[in-house]
Amino acid sequence: MIDINFSKFFNNNIDLNFQTENDHLSFHDVAIPQQTHSANVKFVTEPGLYDDVDGLITSKKYKLKLMTRVADCVPIYLHDFKNDYYGLIHSGWRGTKNHIILNALDIFKNKGFSNFKNIKVFIGPHIKDCCYEVDWDVAQYFSFFKKNKKEKKWLLNLEKEIIYDCVTKGVSYKNIKVADICTFETMGYESFRRDGKKSKRMLGIIG
């Protein structure tokens, strides 16, 4: 059972959790995306379920928690420390390939008039390039991977792809942090790659 609070990365201005999915959570103030590995991001002001989106953004004044469900995919937490907009994104290889993070940053700019220099990004626990083997049909879309010669496989680095997108857009490198946890090889974390259909999900929560 994992339950980690990463709020210190956002100077404790906003709560940022990563935990094993469990039945005891209360969902009355939570906005939940019905994830489809899309690059769709939505600005929300009310709790509830949101169809066909993989990222949600809100503002602190709506007193909402945002959630994402992952097991190896990357949870990306965002916070603009000037206007108190925040967001949570689910970015697997498809979402990363289709730059869902850029769609999220566009919403910060369009809805909150964010300056990207004021946005902090926390890349949560996910499967890292020590373990994330893919074939060329997936690797071909990316810039950051290592070749595993023996196996004729590629080891994909999703966090570098996401950091590259953020920095290119204008987020300061010093405002980006990455959790030092690979879900595949860390005891207690849920990993779809490792456990297949037996795996549960982890919940990212912000707000």
Ligand SMILES: [Zn+2]
């Ligand atoms: Zn690993």
